[in-house]
Amino acid sequence: MRLNTYQFRDSWFIAAPAPSVFDAVTDLARYPQWWPDVRSVRRIDDETAELICRATLPYDLVLQMRRAEQDAPAGRLRVHLTGDLEGSLAALVHRHPAGTRLDITQRVVAMKPLLRRLPVARPLFRANHALMMRRGQTGLRRFLGPPVAAR
Template sequence: MTSRLFDLSSTWHLPAPPEEVWTIIADIDMSWPQWWPHCSFAAPLTRTKAKSSSQEDILKATTAYLNFKASLGYTLTISIHPTEVVAPREIDFDAGGHLQGIGRVTLIPEKEGEATRMDIEWRVRPTQHWMNFLTPIAAPAFTAAHALMMRQGEKGLIEALAKQTPTSAK
């Protein structure tokens, strides 16, 4: 059975400049579980030798293994490995585990640089037999669960920005 390709996109509107958003989302220690509800580490980060000590090269040498607990009760374990990093604008990555494919996060300044639109794109295929079996009838539910999880991430990131950045207090 060939698994279905899911093209999933989300747009987050964040009350901080791209540089401040970048500081949190492109953290070399992958702090996402600290601010994203229902996200946790599935395993320790793995890191190969980076080409340099730059944040970009360290990110490209890092793979994070994350669990995302969906509102429908299942948990997806996904590896995220940055393949291209352009600070503070874009991260392209490979995804593996229960969803295999690629993704991209793009930061776009809004409100004269005082806010950020974050576009998130996924092109992934489920690898679990049960998901592939149910996809013909459950694809809308899987897509809705993804949208809810992304909204929770957006809210968590807004809260993290409010705690961390002086600009968001304006």
């Protein structure tokens, strides 16, 4: 694997119904309301949005996300990424008795010059990503409200 290639896998448990989780993760315009690391979202067209993200390290990532698949009944979402990261992001929403599990897989190549020039900082970049994802999970939990009662 090249030093500027990354693969991330995250699983989030959200104590909310699967349709609510799916709706929240497909509504990019509302990301800044619940995900503090997503600083802004600008709609480009019906299938594409531009996001500006900044986690803990002092640099922004500018990403264009273009919808490739959005299948609510199957709980599948996939987008193509271009900009500072190029590749794909796929999400699968699984129903769970106490809520929902959201599995997220990202396969990207870093295009931002800073990320390409500092391969020795790769562990820092990975840690930065992990912190961003943790804040996203926490924010989505708060956004979707109190836990679902166990059945």
